[in-house]
Amino acid sequence: MPNRPTDRPAPREGTPQEPVGPRVIDEQAARIGSRIRTLRRAHGMTLVQLAALTELSHPFLSQLERGHARPSMVSLERIARALGSSQVELLAAADTERRRPGDIRPDVLRASEGVRGPFAEGEARLLAHGARGFEPMEFVGANTDPGDYYEHEEDEFIYVMRGSVLADFADQGRFVLDAGDSIYYYGGTPHRWSALSDEGYHLFLVKQKGADE
Missing domain, CATH: 1.10.260.40 (lambda repressor-like DNA-binding domains)
Known part of the structure; x- marks a missing residue:
């Protein structure tokens, strides 16, 4: 999921608040x-x-x-x-629990573990360590404003664990999803979602592995 909004502000020069150093930081x-x-x-x-x-x-x-x-x-x-990515997916690149190529042992991730960070209009936790064949994550949000549409090349699947969500796919339709509902959509589909009550929502989301990975 999120991701590239359809509208962007005009560019401006530089970002003086960002430190630039002469060598690799870490x-x-x-x-x-x-x-x-x-x-x-x-x-x-x-x-x-x-x-x-x-x-x-x-x-x-x-x-x-x-x-x-x-x-x-x-x-x-x-x-x-x-x-066409998200903060949490970029932060996952720094995951210290990286596996060596060819390591096929089962990989357990405990409830207190997993890379966490902002995702769309809420917060996400990646549910697997290091390199993986797809991106499983849990996503929690309470936004009633859907914000910008997002678009990425990978297919995506969502299962609603708690709450109700309005999933908006632009000209592909809008759907109300309640706990127990799921939806699969293809790469390139503009999408955004919002909570339908103060309860917010809790989602299980699986994103297809990018072709570059």
Whole structure:
């Protein structure tokens, strides 16, 4: 899911609040930067184009991709949306519980574990460590304003565990989903959702693995 909004503000110069350093900050910064570069190239996007979409400076993005800078959460959100991803998925690149290629042992994730972060209009927790064949996550939100439409190349599946959600797919229709309902939609479908009561909602979401991964 989220992800790229359909409308973007006009670009502006630079982001002075973002620190830019001469060397790799740490392994996590390098992993996040590498993930951003991989996604950007998979979208056929140049650094200049990404800078225009995110209102972040070209030099900062260059430093970021090389692990020489660390983004603020605001900047990470702009980058994630421009690349059809989310903050929590980009943060997952820094997951220290990474598995070696060929390791097929079962991977248990406890209730207190999992990468957490902003996702769409709520908060998400990834339900698997490191590299995986698909992105399973739980998503909690209470937004009554659906916000922008999001769009990404991967298929997605949602199961409602608690609450009621209005799922809006632009010209593909709007659907009220209650606890126990599920919906599957294909990559490239604009989508957004909102809570139908003060109770909010709790979702189980599975996103298809990107072709670049």
